[in-house]
Structure formats: structure tokens, C-alpha cells
Amino acid sequence: MAPTDNCQPLTLRQFWDRLERRREEVDAAVVEAAGRSSVFAEILASMDDETRQQQQTHARALQREALVEGHWDRYLEDLRGQGARYAQLGIPFHEWFPIVSAFRPPIIDDLLPRKDTTARGVLDGLNAFVDGAMAEIGAAYVDKKEQMLRDAQGRLQRYIDLVAAAPLAQVVVEIHADDGTLRTPVANPAALQLTAAAPTGTGELADMATWLLERGVADECRRALSAGALQRSTLGPALPGDDERHFDVRCFPLDDRHVAVTLEDVTDRRALQARVAAHIRDLERSNRELDEFAYVTSHDLKAPLQDIRNLARWVSQDIADILPDDSSRHLALLVDRVDRMEQLLDDLLDYSRVGRSGGAPSQVRFWDLVDEVVAYVQPPPQFEVRHDGVSPVLKCPRPPLEKVLRNLIQNAIRHHDRSQGLIIVSATEVGDRVRISVTDDGPGIPPEYAERVFRMFQTLRPRDQVAGGGSGIGLALVKKAVESLGGEVGLRSNGRGTTVCFTWPKGVRDSMEAAS
Amino acid sequence: MSGSLVHVLLVEDNAVDQEAVRRAFERHRIANPIHVANDGVDALECLRGAAGRAQLPRPYLILLDLNMPRLGGIDMLRRLRADPVLHDSIVFILTTSRRDEDIVASYDLNVAGYMVKSEVGAEFTRLTRLLDHYWGVVQFP
Numbered sequence: 001m002a003p004t005d006n007c008q009p010l011t012l013r014q015f016w017d018r019l020e021r022r023r024e025e026v027d028a029a030v031v032e033a034a035g036r037s038s039v040f041a042e043i044l045a046s047m048d049d050e051t052r053q054q055q056q057t058h059a060r061a062l063q064r065e066a067l068v069e070g071h072w073d074r075y076l077e078d079l080r081g082q083g084a085r086y087a088q089l090g091i092p093f094h095e096w097f098p099i100v101s102a103f104r105p106p107i108i109d110d111l112l113p114r115k116d117t118t119a120r121g122v123l124d125g126l127n128a129f130v131d132g133a134m135a136e137i138g139a140a141y142v143d144k145k146e147q148m149l150r151d152a153q154g155r156l157q158r159y160i161d162l163v164a165a166a167p168l169a170q171v172v173v174e175i176h177a178d179d180g181t182l183r184t185p186v187a188n189p190a191a192l193q194l195t196a197a198a199p200t201g202t203g204e205l206a207d208m209a210t211w212l213l214e215r216g217v218a219d220e221c222r223r224a225l226s227a228g229a230l231q232r233s234t235l236g237p238a239l240p241g242d243d244e245r246h247f248d249v250r251c252f253p254l255d256d257r258h259v260a261v262t263l264e265d266v267t268d269r270r271a272l273q274a275r276v277a278a279h280i281r282d283l284e285r286s287n288r289e290l291d292e293f294a295y296v297t298s299h300d301l302k303a304p305l306q307d308i309r310n311l312a313r314w315v316s317q318d319i320a321d322i323l324p325d326d327s328s329r330h331l332a333l334l335v336d337r338v339d340r341m342e343q344l345l346d347d348l349l350d351y352s353r354v355g356r357s358g359g360a361p362s363q364v365r366f367w368d369l370v371d372e373v374v375a376y377v378q379p380p381p382q383f384e385v386r387h388d389g390v391s392p393v394l395k396c397p398r399p400p401l402e403k404v405l406r407n408l409i410q411n412a413i414r415h416h417d418r419s420q421g422l423i424i425v426s427a428t429e430v431g432d433r434v435r436i437s438v439t440d441d442g443p444g445i446p447p448e449y450a451e452r453v454f455r456m457f458q459t460l461r462p463r464d465q466v467a468g469g470g471s472g473i474g475l476a477l478v479k480k481a482v483e484s485l486g487g488e489v490g491l492r493s494n495g496r497g498t499t500v501c502f503t504w505p506k507g508v509r510d511s512m513e514a515a516s
Numbered sequence: 517m518s519g520s521l522v523h524v525l526l527v528e529d530n531a532v533d534q535e536a537v538r539r540a541f542e543r544h545r546i547a548n549p550i551h552v553a554n555d556g557v558d559a560l561e562c563l564r565g566a567a568g569r570a571q572l573p574r575p576y577l578i579l580l581d582l583n584m585p586r587l588g589g590i591d592m593l594r595r596l597r598a599d600p601v602l603h604d605s606i607v608f609i610l611t612t613s614r615r616d617e618d619i620v621a622s623y624d625l626n627v628a629g630y631m632v633k634s635e636v637g638a639e640f641t642r643l644t645r646l647l648d649h650y651w652g653v654v655q656f657p
Contacts, residue, residue, distance in 0.1 A: 299612070299613075302612075303530070303612065306532075306612075306633075306634075307530065307532035307533070310536055311532060314535075314539065
């Protein structure tokens with residue numbers, strides 16, 4: 001029989017053939033190895049030939065099943081059983097191991113020509129090394145297992161203590177696959193308290209299943225098992241005598257028959273939410289009333305102004321020829337004051353509205369908005385409004401930002417001391433806000449007044465000298481609008497020219513969120 | 517329709533606005549007689565010839581303000597359209613209100629036109645021009 005080519009791996013079938021060819025030698029080697037251990041030697045000695053023969057036949061049959069037919073279960077089960085028995089007898093792993101690996105020398109003999117002493121030497125050396133390593137690993141495995149077990153038990157105990165102390169009611173539900181009946185093998189003190197609170201409850205674990213069944217939680221558990229996913233529901237007072245408490249119930253499948261159930265008491269949270277909703281309704285109603293009031297008030301206040309304007313005009317029309325210069329001038333001033341009053345009312349109305357939501361957010365392209373404002377304001381021919389920097393796209397209500405820009409651009413034009421001027425509007429993105437600034441080349445504002453100008457009705461020059469009026473509310477409105485959105489407004493002026501800058505929320509969410 | 521002048525019933529509570537219409541007619545040499553009522557109640561009495569007032573003769577048109585004491589414009593209009601004799605009256609709204617609700621409510625009650633006082637021109641020129649053309653061209657009921 002020629003030995004196998006050493007380059008090709010052995011199939012299981014071929015291995016079995018080797019084993020059978022050397023069966024007597026293998027058996028003898030095993031007996032000899034066993035003899036070297038005192039315990040095994042005793043066991044062997046106590047066995048009569050027949051028993052030993054039976055055992056060997058049994059072992060051979062299992063090996064054949066595994067190696068030739070591929071049925072490994074019984075063989076491995078048998079090995080496991082052996083290991084357990086020897087462990088019980090106190091036989092350490094590295095005493096048992098040599099017996100198990102005693103089959104090797106005869107097999108190797110079959111593979112290698114007897115005359116090849118070099119190969120044999122190398123293989124013997126390798127074998128010894130592998131044996132030593134495996135013995136160490138095996139021993140460590142046995143020892144380590146105990147340590148691992150101890151660690152695992154400790155963690156489990158800590159987890160159990162944690163669950164027991166939790167205010168959240170937690171129950172493990174077991175549903176029998178065959179008849180669908182429900183058991184509760186585990187419930188923490190918080191859960192047991194729930195059953196104690198029920199009229200027929202005793203606070204005992206035995207009652208937990210009944211409590212859950214009566215309140216429909218069992219159905220949720222079954223749904224969780226069949227869906228293989230978390231089921232969430234709410235539970236209110238279900239039976240007469242139940243407390244007025246509401247629970248957020250979560251049923252989570254642990255395996256094919258166990259479900260973890262948590263019951264979170266959300267009664268207080270719901271009451272709070274109801275109060276908040278009521279507050280919001282009140283606020284909304286209050287806002288509507290304020291809006292109504294502001295509109296009606298400004299409307300009613302403007303009516304007499306219109307009358308005054310008409311009457312002044314008619315007087316000057318009817319007695320134009322006999323009117324002295326002074327009186328003519330007085331009438332003109334009268335009409336001018338009326339106009340101013342009307343403007344003031346409009347500005348006050350604007351101011352009262354600022355800081356409220358201003359409507360639904362929309363996409364606002366910054367330069368488009370600036371262009372719109374400039375078109376509305378209609379600057380005199382020698383005035384230019386220029387863009388500078390990026391044009392961010394904001395997601396916000398349009399009217400409030402439009403009002404702020406309008407006020408600032410109007411201010412820059414009104415307070416200019418020359419017949420021509422340049423106004424530069426620029427924007428930079430800073431985090432989730434946009435920093436906007438409006439710079440003009442007008443007379444500027446002395447630093448000692450930089451704070452004051454943001455207050456209501458503050459103007460720096462007599463109003464009569466300011467072309468086109470100016471109620472003194474503009475900057476106060478800007479400040480109110482910006483600060484109501486958590487921003488800041490500031491003013492810089494060094495000799496000539498003024499820059500007002502403010503921040504405004506961009507309103508656009510994280511680009512990743514926006515993309516998804 | 518004969519060539520008789522259309523009477524104008526001005527229903528308006530503000531004395532200065534009453535004056536404005538009167539002056540406008542004078543300025544534009546409109547000879548049509550103006551009758552003034554201070555509110556809706558007054559106006560209906562005038563139209564029906566009730567409470568000692570002489571009945572307003574046909575043809576007429578009504579210039580109706582909206583915000584008035586006792587009986588406002590919309591309510592008066594509603595009663596007008598329910599009246600078997602007066603329902604076909606030609607009504608122009610002349611008011612300070614720009615509110616959508618008011619415009620919709622007025623046209624729902626079949627006004628001939630809705631005008632905002634601040635938009636009918638200085639001296640109410642555009643109003644008088646409109647009326648002049650209107651009764652020059654249109655057949656009255």
C-alpha cells in the first residue's frame with residue numbers, strides 16, 4: 001500500500017480507512033495512554049474484557065457515523081458526556097487529552113514511510129508542540145470558564161437589582177406556543193404595585209398575568225411576537241375601580257415566546273400637555289383680539305385725520321386770495337402734521353405686530369427680497385442700493401424681514417445730507433444665522449447717540465428737517481423684530497456713514513436633513 | 517327713462533365726508549339733487565317716505581357708507597334687498613374700509629360698485645366722473 005501523496009489533504013473517508021487499517025494499534029495506544037493516568041488505570045482495571053470490548057465497539061460505531069456518514073451529533077454528544085463525567089471525577093483536562101490524541105501515532109505511521117526518519121523527527125517535534133499548546137488551552141478554558149461564569153452572574157445580579165429599583169413597571173411575559181396561554185415569570189416591584197392598586201389585586205406575581213389579560217395587554221404581546229417588532233399603545237383606566245392613570249405601554253419580543261413589557265405612567269405628562277394646549281389656545285385668541293384691536297384703533301384714529309386734511313384743504317381753496325402768508329403757511333403745517341400723524345399710526349400698527357409669527361415660512365432669496373424692498377421704497381434718482389457678498393436662501397416668514405430691511409433702507413435715504421448716496425446691503429452666513437448689514441455714506445451718528453436711536457420716537461434732528469417724515473419708530477421696530485427672534489442688532493458709525501447690522505435665523509435645517 | 521335728473525341718496529354719518537361729496541358735485545357742476553341720511557335707519561325712512569320724511573323720488577341711486585351707528589351699511593342693504601318695493605335700488609358703496617369681508621359681503625348683496633374713499637381722487641373727482649357717465653348711459657329701473 002503506497003502512502004498518500006503528502007501534498008493532498010486527506011478526505012474523511014480516507015482517514016477512516018487509515019484508522020481501520022491500524023485499528024489494533026490505535027486501540028492499544030489508547031489503552032497504554034490511559035494506563036499512564038492513575039484514575040484511568042483504575043477504571044480500566046475494573047473493567048472486564050467484555051465491557052471494554054463493548055465500549056470500543058460503541059466508540060468505533062460513533063466514529064464511523066461521524067467520519068464516513070457525516071453524522072456528527074452523536075459522536076460530539078458522546079465526547080461532551082465523557083468530558084462531563086471526567087470533570088466530575090476530578091480528572092483535569094491535560095490528563096484526559098493524551099488519551100484522546102493517542103490515535104495519532106499509528107495514523108502518522110501509515111502516512112509516512114518508516115524509513116523517513118527526518119520527516120518523522122519533525123513531525124514528532126510538531127506533535128509534541130501542538131499537544132502542549134492544546135493542553136494549556138484546554139486547561140485554561142476549563143478554569144476561565146468558571147471565572148467567566150462568575151463575572152456573568154455578577155452582571156446579571158446587578159441588572160436584576162437595577163430593574164427591581166426602577167420606577168418603570170417592567171414585566172416579562174411568556175406565551176405558550178401550543179395553547180397560547182400567558183404566564184408572567186418576571187415582574188419588578190413597580191409592576192406589582194400596579195396590580196396591588198387594582199381593586200381585586202394582591203400585588204403578587206400570580207396576579208400579574210390576570211391584570212395584563214384584563215386590560216388587553218396580552219393581545220399587544222401576541223402582536224409583538226407575530227410581528228417580531230415593538231408594539232406601542234396607550235392604556236387608560238379600563239375597569240371600574242381603576243385609578244385615573246394613563247400608561248404608555250411597550251411590548252418588545254425577546255425571543256419566539258418571551259415578550260418584555262414596560263408600562264410608563266404618563267398621566268402627569270398628559271395633564272401638562274393639556275394645560276399647554278389650553279394656554280396656546282388662550283394666547284392665540286389673545287393675539288387675534290390684539291390684532292383686531294390694533295386694526296380697528298388705527299382705523300378709527302385715522303378717520304378724523306382725513307377729515308382735518310379735507311377741511312384744511314377746503315379752507316385754503318375757498319379763501320386763497322385773502323389768506324395772509326402766515327396763515328397760508330400755518331395751514332400747510334397743519335396738513336403736514338396730519339400726514340405725520342397718519343404715518344405714526346401706520347408705524348405704531350407695524351410695531352405692535354412685530355415679534356409675532358408673521359405668517360408661514362417660505363423660501364426667501366435674499367437679493368430678491370432686497371430688490372423688492374428697493375422697488376417699494378423708490379429711492380430718489382441719485383441713490384443707489386448695491387448688493388455685496390453672498391445671497392443666502394432663508395426659510396422664514398417674509399413680511400418681518402421685509403419690514404426690517406425697508407425701515408433700514410428708508411432711514412438711510414431719509415437721513416442723508418447729500419443729493420446722492422450709496423447704500424450697501426450685505427449678508428454673511430454665520431452658523432444657523434445670517435448676519436445682515438446696511439451701510440450708508442450719510443452724515444453718520446455720533447457715538448454718544450448710538451444707543452438712543454433704537455428707542456421709540458427718538459430722532460436726532462428736528463423732524464421738520466427730515467425729508468419725508470420719519471416717526472422715530474423705525475429703529476425701535478428693527479430692534480424689536482430682531483430680538484424677538486433671538487438675534488442682536490448694532491450700529492457703527494465713525495465720523496461719516498452708518499452701518500446697522502443684525503442677525504436673523506436662517507431657518508434652513510442641517511443640509512443632511514434637508515436632503516433626506 | 518326720461519331725461520329727469522337722478523337723485524342721489526348719500527348715506528353717511530361723517531359730516532366732513534358729506535361735505536366732501538357736496539363740494540365735489542359743486543366743483544364739477546353736477547346739478548343732481550343730493551339727499552343726506554345719517555345712518556341706515558334714516559336712509560330707509562327716506563326711501564319709504566316714513567317718519568315724516570318725503571319719499572325719495574325715482575330715479576335715484578344710493579351712495580352707501582358701511583360703518584354707521586344704529587344700522588350699518590351691510591345690514592341696511594340686506595333689508596333693502598328684502599323689500600318688495602326697494603329691492604331693485606342701485607347702490608354704490610363709498611367707504612374707508614378695504615377689508616375683504618366687506619367687499620365680498622357687498623357684492624353678495626348685488627351692489628353696482630364698491631369704492632374706497634381714499635381712492636376716488638382728490639376732490640372725489642373720479643367718483644363724480646363715474647356717476648356722471650353712469651347716469652348718462654345706463655337705464656334706471
